[in-house]
């Protein structure tokens with residue numbers, strides 16, 4: 119079965135086909151860097167990293183780009199408050215962001231473009247929209263003329279008339295219509311650039327379109343991703359600009375990851391994380407590798423299009439799941455290492471089962487049932503000392519966790535530790551329990567068993 123992906127653009131499950139055979143060009147909207155990231159921000163980072171792992175696993179070459187928004191009102195505000203440059207704020211929080219990603223085992227994308235490196239591209243792009251009458255300049259502020267684009271609303275499935283009715287009318291605004299969105303902002307405070315429209319800075323919606331254009335040479339890409347909250351207006355507006363100037367909707371597949379909501383204080387339900395509710399859980403709050411990997415395990419295996427209802431209880435479940443797999447992983451690795459078995463084969467039917475689940479729109483929940491079966495089999499093989507089968511099952515488990523990006527550690531035996539382990543095995547076999555106990559304590563203390 120081929121890979122099926124739910125396309126947010128058509129609202130259908132579709133067979134995944136790429137523009138060029140064997141190559142996936144993928145872009146995901148990255149963070150605005152002015153704060154530490156919370157676990158809701160980490161969700162798309164982890165999901166798309168896992169998606170790249172899987173696409174690579176089934177043989178694609180993936181070119182993955184995810185941007186850094188390093189110019190924004192919030193960055194400017196923070197810079198002014200601290201009396202430092204925007205660059206200083208952006209660099210500081212970008213570094214924290216990369217550290218957090220790394221601790222969650224999310225690899226750095228192949229391209230990490232910064233908005234401020236694309237100002238010239240954005241000016242040219244906005245100028246092109248003005249020339250085609252899709253944008254207008256009012257005293258240095260440039261807006262996109264939404265009503266000129268007949269297909270506006272194709273991503274979020276809304277028609278302009280409905281949107282118009284729902285839109286807030288800002289009487290102070292100079293815009294022709296409340297739906298029109300900002301392409302270039304005339305600014306007094308903070309960082310600004312010279313442009314034919316006047317001094318100012320670009321709006322957020324234009325940067326992604328320009329970066330995609332530059333990085334992927336103006337070609338339609340295969341996947342454009344992001345969090346569900348970006349679908350409207352951000353992604354709708356990205357499409358609108360591209361439709362207007364390039365007559366394409368940027369990507370063949372649009373994918374959106376659900377939110378991560380946290381349990382309310384009184385446990386009566388779940389709510390969105392926000393600074394004002396004081397319910398933010400930061401990635402920094404997860405201190406150990408075990409906690410970080412359990413968090414990643416949780417995020418990866420929840421249905422990606424649904425909101426996650428995150429609670430301490432759910433997290434604790436994943437901690438004990440993680441411990442279970444880690445224990446089996448270590449014991450099996452040790453048994454194979456000790457018996458000098460180093461084979462990398464797996465059973466075709468196991469691999470096919472894994473792929474069949476993942477090909478159903480990344481159904482990682484089904485993979486969980488496969489994992490628990492493999493875990494049982496690993497434990498059975500350990501007891502029966504069927505090392506050939508043990509290595510096949512362990513290898514399959516490893517492949518799945520590699521795709522998930524959930525890591526376990528095993529340090530191969532040194533000569534000294536091998537001897538120690540051997541003595542323990544011997545003591546057990548001759549039923550010298552006193553000696554066996556002593557050796558077990560040492561092995562335990564050394565973290566070998």
Ligand SMILES: [Zn+2]
Pocket residue numbers: 146147148326352356
């Ligand atoms: Zn974007």
